[in-house]
Amino acid sequence: MTDKVDPKTRTEIMRKIRGKDTKLEKLARLNLWECGYRYRKNIQDLPGKPDLVFRKIKTVIFIDSCFWHGCPDHLRMPKSNEDYWKIKINRNKKRDEIVNQEYKKLGWRIIRIWEHDLISSFERTMSKVIKILEKRENLFHIDAYI
Numbered sequence: 001m002t003d004k005v006d007p008k009t010r011t012e013i014m015r016k017i018r019g020k021d022t023k024l025e026k027l028a029r030l031n032l033w034e035c036g037y038r039y040r041k042n043i044q045d046l047p048g049k050p051d052l053v054f055r056k057i058k059t060v061i062f063i064d065s066c067f068w069h070g071c072p073d074h075l076r077m078p079k080s081n082e083d084y085w086k087i088k089i090n091r092n093k094k095r096d097e098i099v100n101q102e103y104k105k106l107g108w109r110i111i112r113i114w115e116h117d118l119i120s121s122f123e124r125t126m127s128k129v130i131k132i133l134e135k136r137e138n139l140f141h142i143d144a145y146i
Helices: 007-015 023-034 082-106 115-120 122-139
Strands: 052-054 059-064 109-114
Touching (some): 023 059, 023 122, 059 082, 059 115, 059 122, 082 109, 109 115, 109 122, 115 122
Parallel strands (some): 059 109
Antiparallel strands (some): 052 059
8 A cells, every 4th residue: 555645745754753852751751850850861871772761770761652662552554665664663672672681681670661651641650650760769778877
């Protein structure tokens, strides 16, 4: 099946897709900042360039798009150039697995959030993230000196 738009228009549409600082990322960051969490974003020297990095507690967060990361529930594979997109999405999923393994080897915690979870239940999803961060933070907290 052919594309519904011409190649030039398709190129312009694809160019507008952001790889970082998406609306959902900004909302999640704002929520965490307001809850007192401090982080760095899109750190280049860490595997996979995570969306949020909490170095002190060795935790990274990735906010994964349902399309680009192949969500099993919401991926709608394009009808045009289908072979290309299957290979591309599968390669992204494989890269995500490799990145997860790298962090596990380094002893870091990885939090992956599907975009649909933020869209459908932002508060509940962020509450889960905060609970995970709190548990990790407590591992490094010193209550008293002996």
